[in-house]
Amino acid sequence: MRSIYFKELSLYFSSPLFYVIAAVFACVAGIYFCNAMAYVSLLSTMITQHPSFPGIRMDSVFIQPVFSDMVMLVVFFAPLIAMRFYADEKAAGTIELLFTYPVSDLKSLLGKYLAGWTVLTTVLLLTVPLMGLMGLLTRPNWGLVASSYLGLVFLGGAILSMGALFSSLTKHQIIAASLTIGLTLIFWSVGWFAQVFPGGTAGTVLREISLVNHVSPFLKGSISVKDIVFFIEFSLFFLVLAFEAIDSNRLRG
Amino acid sequence: MGKRGQDIIRAVLFVLIFGVTLLIGYLTAMQHDKRWDVSRAGQNTLDARSRRIAGELSFDVRILAFCSLGEMEKDAKALLDLYSLESRHLAYEVLDPDARPATARQHGITRYGQASLLGRGRAVTIDVITEEGISNALLKLQRDRKKNVYVLSGHGESSILETGKGGLSHIAKSLERDGCEVRDLFLMRRSEIPQDADLLMIVGPEASLVPEEIDAVRSYLKRGGNAFIALEPHTDGGLKDLLGGYGVDLDDTVITDPSTKVLGSDAAVPVVNSYNEIENLGRFRLATVYPTARPLWTKNEPPQNVTVSWLARTSENSRADTRKAGSGEPVNAAAYAPYKKGPLNIALYLRTILSPHAESRAVIFGDADFLTNAYLNISGNRDLAMNCIHMLLNEGLLISIDSRVPGDRPFMLTPGQGAFLFCVSVIVIPSLILAPVLFLNRRRTRK
Numbered sequence: 001m002r003s004i005y006f007k008e009l010s011l012y013f014s015s016p017l018f019y020v021i022a023a024v025f026a027c028v029a030g031i032y033f034c035n036a037m038a039y040v041s042l043l044s045t046m047i048t049q050h051p052s053f054p055g056i057r058m059d060s061v062f063i064q065p066v067f068s069d070m071v072m073l074v075v076f077f078a079p080l081i082a083m084r085f086y087a088d089e090k091a092a093g094t095i096e097l098l099f100t101y102p103v104s105d106l107k108s109l110l111g112k113y114l115a116g117w118t119v120l121t122t123v124l125l126l127t128v129p130l131m132g133l134m135g136l137l138t139r140p141n142w143g144l145v146a147s148s149y150l151g152l153v154f155l156g157g158a159i160l161s162m163g164a165l166f167s168s169l170t171k172h173q174i175i176a177a178s179l180t181i182g183l184t185l186i187f188w189s190v191g192w193f194a195q196v197f198p199g200g201t202a203g204t205v206l207r208e209i210s211l212v213n214h215v216s217p218f219l220k221g222s223i224s225v226k227d228i229v230f231f232i233e234f235s236l237f238f239l240v241l242a243f244e245a246i247d248s249n250r251l252r253g
Numbered sequence: 254m255g256k257r258g259q260d261i262i263r264a265v266l267f268v269l270i271f272g273v274t275l276l277i278g279y280l281t282a283m284q285h286d287k288r289w290d291v292s293r294a295g296q297n298t299l300d301a302r303s304r305r306i307a308g309e310l311s312f313d314v315r316i317l318a319f320c321s322l323g324e325m326e327k328d329a330k331a332l333l334d335l336y337s338l339e340s341r342h343l344a345y346e347v348l349d350p351d352a353r354p355a356t357a358r359q360h361g362i363t364r365y366g367q368a369s370l371l372g373r374g375r376a377v378t379i380d381v382i383t384e385e386g387i388s389n390a391l392l393k394l395q396r397d398r399k400k401n402v403y404v405l406s407g408h409g410e411s412s413i414l415e416t417g418k419g420g421l422s423h424i425a426k427s428l429e430r431d432g433c434e435v436r437d438l439f440l441m442r443r444s445e446i447p448q449d450a451d452l453l454m455i456v457g458p459e460a461s462l463v464p465e466e467i468d469a470v471r472s473y474l475k476r477g478g479n480a481f482i483a484l485e486p487h488t489d490g491g492l493k494d495l496l497g498g499y500g501v502d503l504d505d506t507v508i509t510d511p512s513t514k515v516l517g518s519d520a521a522v523p524v525v526n527s528y529n530e531i532e533n534l535g536r537f538r539l540a541t542v543y544p545t546a547r548p549l550w551t552k553n554e555p556p557q558n559v560t561v562s563w564l565a566r567t568s569e570n571s572r573a574d575t576r577k578a579g580s581g582e583p584v585n586a587a588a589y590a591p592y593k594k595g596p597l598n599i600a601l602y603l604r605t606i607l608s609p610h611a612e613s614r615a616v617i618f619g620d621a622d623f624l625t626n627a628y629l630n631i632s633g634n635r636d637l638a639m640n641c642i643h644m645l646l647n648e649g650l651l652i653s654i655d656s657r658v659p660g661d662r663p664f665m666l667t668p669g670q671g672a673f674l675f676c677v678s679v680i681v682i683p684s685l686i687l688a689p690v691l692f693l694n695r696r697r698t699r700k
Contacts, residue, residue, distance in 0.1 A: 019690040023683040030678030037666070037674060044663030056663050059293055129682055133674060137664050143291030208279075220331070221292030229282035233275040240271050244264045 004103060004111025005118075012081075012119045022123045025077050029127045032069035036062050037137065058138050059221070066134075067148035067219050070127065071155065074120070075188065078156045079180035081119055082163020083173040085112045086246065090171035095249070105246050113164055113239060120156040124149060144221040151218025154231035155211060159184050161238035168245040187211045286338060299335050303388040306395075307339035314372035314394060316345040318382055319357055321365045329368075329382045336387060370394060377432070393432035400451040400646050402428055403438035408490060409459030411625055413437055418627035421456060427639055433646070440466045446473035452645050454481045457621025461491030471495055477611045479645040483621035486547035499603050500555030501617060508546045508597055508619070510571035521545050523599065527566040528637075531602050532644050539633025541565065546620035548573045548597040558607070564600040564616060565637070571595030600641075616641045 012018045040062050056062075089095040098108060134140050159180065166179040191210025197203035207213055211234075214227045290298040299307070316333060320326040326347055333345040350357035350365065360369040361378055370377045370387070372394045379386035404413050404421065413425040413435055425435040438446070438453070440462070446453055446469055453473060462470070470492075474480060484490060486507040493503045510523040526540040548567075555561045573593040603615040618624075623634045666674070 014693075016690045016693070019687055023686040026686055027679055027683040030675075030682060033678050034671075034675050038671065041664065041666040041671070044665045057293075059296075126682070126686055130678055133678060137666075141291070141293040144293070147291050217288075217297070220297055222288055222290055222297035224286055224288040226279075226282045226286040229279055233279055237272060237275055240268060244268060248260070248264070 001103065001107035001111045001114075004101075004108050005115050008112050008115030009118060012115065017080075017084075018119060018123075021077055021080055022126050025073055025123050026126050028073055029066075029070055029130060033066050033130045033133070035069075036065045039065075040138075059141050059144055062134065062138065063140055063144050063148065064219055066130075067152070070124075070148075070152060071215060071219070074124075074152050074156050075159065075184050076181060077123065078120055078159035079163050079177040079184065081116050081123075082160045082180060083167055083177035085116065085164050085167040085176075087167045087171050087173045087176045091173070099250050105250065106243055109164065109239060109243055109246060113160060116160045116163070117153075117157050120160065121153055124152055124156070141221070147221050147223055148219050150223065151215045154218070154228065155215045158211065158231050158234045158238075161235040161242070164242040165238050165245060168242045168249065184211070288338075297331075297335070299339065299384060300388070303336075303384055304339050306388050306391050307336050307343060310340045310342040310372075310391065310395070312373050312394075313342045313344070314340075314370055314391065316343065316368055316370050316387070317356070317360060318345060318347045318368040319350040319353075319360075319362045319365065320347055320382070321351075322349055325366060329366075332382060332384060332387070396432060399432055399434045401447070401449050402433050402435045402452045402454060402642070402646075403447060403450045404435060404454045404456065405440060405458070405462075406437050407439045407441055408462060410456050411621070416626065418625065420626050421624060423626045423629045424624050424635070424638060427635065428642065440469060443469075445469045446478060450478060452479050452481060452642065454483075454642075455490065455492070456481075456483045456624055457485045457488075458490030458492075459485075459488055461489075463491075467491055467495055471498075474605070474613045474615065475607070477607055477613050479613065480615040481618075481642060481645060482615060483618040483624055484547065485621050486545055486619070496617065497552075498556065499559050499605065499615070500552045500561045501601060501603070502550035502552055503547070504550065504573075506548060506573040506575055506593075508543070508548050508567055508571050508595075508599065509574040510567055510595070512568055512570040523567045523571055524632075525565045525567055525599055527568070527596060529562055529564050529566075529602070531562060531564060537633070537637060537640060539636055541633050541637050542623060542628060542631045543599060543618075543620040544622045544628060546599055546618075546623075548593075548599065549601050549617060549619045551598065551601065558605055560604045560606075562602045562604075563598045564602045564641070565598075565618075566596040567599055569595050571597050573597055614645055616645060 040056060040058070043056055043061060086095065089098055099105075101108065103111075131140065131145055134145075162183050163176065163180040166176040166183075167173075170176050170179075187209065188211050191207050191213045194203040194206040194210075197206070208230075214230045217224055217227055288297070290296075316336075318329045318333060320329045326349075329347050333347070337343045337345060348356060350362055360376065362369065366381055368379050368382050368387070368390075370379070370390045375394060377390040377393045379390050404410075404425070406412060411419050411421045413421045414437070416422045428435050433451075438450075440446070444465070450473070453470065455470075470480070482492065482496075484492070484503070487505055489496075489503050496503060507521065508523045509520040511520050512524075522542060522544045523546055524540050524542050526538070528537045551561045551563075572595060599620065600616065600618045603617065605613045607613055622628055623631075624638055629635045629638070
C-alpha cells in the first residue's frame, strides 16, 4: 500500500494538474477572503458611526463565511483530484498492469485514496497564509480555524471516496468527476427535504445522511464524535463499493 | 447459477452486511455522542444550568419552534439540537408558520421566532427562541403549580397595575411570564400574610406600616416565608426595628458616587457592578443602576441563626452622604463631608435557619426605584431583580443567562491596505503555487 501511496503522490506532485488545481483553489479562496475582509471593514466603519452598536464577532462575520465558501470549493475540487484514481489508468491502459502488482486491490485502492486525501489536504493547507493575514488584521479564534479545516478535510475524504467509486466505473475522467459532483450535491441538499417529513423517520434519515448537516458544526467550532464517525463511515461505505467495482472489473478482465 | 451470478450475490450481501454494521456503529455514536466546543464564547454549548434543567426532565416535552426558513430556522435547530442531546424526553420540530398556519394558530403563535413547549398537558409559549427562554419554559413546565407573589400596597408603594414610569407593571409582567401569579396585597384588610404566599414584596413604602401589619410580616418570616424588600432613602416603612432584629441597620444617609457622572447621571445614581457569589448570582456581571439609594449597614453581631451577607456593593468612590435626597440642592458629592466611604452595601441577603428543615430568606435593597418601569430595563436591573426573586422562590437555577458576549476589535482598511491584501491573497499566493509548473515547463522547453 505504501508503494502505491508514494507512487500516486509523486504522480500528483509532478503533474501540472495539481499545481493548477491548487493555484485556482487558493485564488478563489483568496477572493472569498477579500470579500469577507471588505465586509468586516465596512461593518467596522458603521460601528464607529454608531457607538451603541455591539462589537463585531469575527467568528461569525469573518471566519465562518470564509470557510463556508471554501466548503463549496472542496465540493468542486475534490472530484477533480479523485477522477484520475482509476479512470486515468483505464484510459492509459495500465489498469491490467495495476492488477498484476503484488499488492491486493484493497491496498491499491487505499493507497490511491490516501494519496488523493493527502493532496487535497495539501491544497487546503496552501490557504493557511490567508489565515496568517487574518491574524494580522484581528485576533482570530484559532480553535475555530482548526476545527473548520478539520471539517473540510473530513468532507474532502468523503467526496474522494465517492470519486473513487465513479473513477472505478468509467475510463473517462470528466464523467467520473461529473458524477462525483452530482452525487455530492445530492448528499449536500438531501437534508433540505427533511422539512417535507417533519417529525418522521424519513425526515430524520434525510437529515442524518446530509453532508451539510455534518460539516456545519465543524464550521461553528463544534467537533462531535457523531460527525467524525459519520464521515469515516460514509467514506468507508463508498470505498467498499469502489472495491467491489474494482473486483468486478478484474473478474471481467 | 453461474459464477458471475454468485459473485454478484456475494458482493451485494457483503455491501449490505457492511452497510448495516456501519449503520449500527453510527447509531451507537449518536447515542453516545460527545462534543468539544472550540468557539470563543462557548456558543455551541449550553449553560450548565440549562443542561441540568434539560437533564432532569422526567416527562416528555415537545418543542414546536415556529421559524421562517433560513438563518432563523438554522439557529433554532442548532440550539434545540443541543437541548435534545441532554435529554431523551425532549423532541422538537421546527415549523414554518406560513406553511402550517392552523398549527400556529392552535398554539397562539402570532409571529416568527416564537416557540411552544408542550408537556404534562400544559403549554408554555416563548417569544424568542433563546437558551434563556427555553430553559425558563422548561422550568415552568416542571413546576407543579404557579408560585404566588404578593406585592404589598396601601402605604404609597408603587403598584403592579400602574403602567406609568413609577409603576411596577413591567416586573409584574416578567414574573407572570415566568409562571408566577402576582397579586396585590392590601394588608390592612387581613390579619396575616396569605398562607399560599411564596414571596412577599415590599417595594418603596412611603408611609409606615401599622404595628399589626409589621407583626404580620414578622410572623410570616418566622413561619418560613420569603421576602423581597426595597426601601427608598429616608423612608423605612416602619420596618427599621423588624430588620434590626435580623441584623440590618438603617440610617438616614444616601449613597453618592461621583464616578457615576461618567455614565451621564448625577452622583445620586450609583452604578453597581460588584456582586457576591450567592447561589445563582455568582455569574452576574451586568451593571445595575439605582436612582437615590440608601446604604444598608450590618450589625457586628447578627442574631443567632441569622446569616447576613452582602449581595451588591457600590464602588470604592461612593460615599454614604447625609444630604437629603430630592431636596433640590445641586448635586456635588465632594461638597458634603463623607460619612463613610465605599464600598457600601446596597443589597443584603438574609437567611434565617428556623429548624433543621425550614428557613426563611429575604433580600433587601436600599432602593425601590430601580424596580419601577422607568428604570427596570436599564442595564442589568431587570436581570438582577428577577434573579433575586427566583432565588427566593427556590428557583435559583436560572434565570438570567447572559448571551451578551463582547465583540472583537473591529478593523478598518484604507484603500491601499485593501489593495495590498487583495494582491497578496488573490495574486501573489496563487502565483507562488503555480511557479513550479512554469519552472517545469521552461525546463521541458529548453530540453
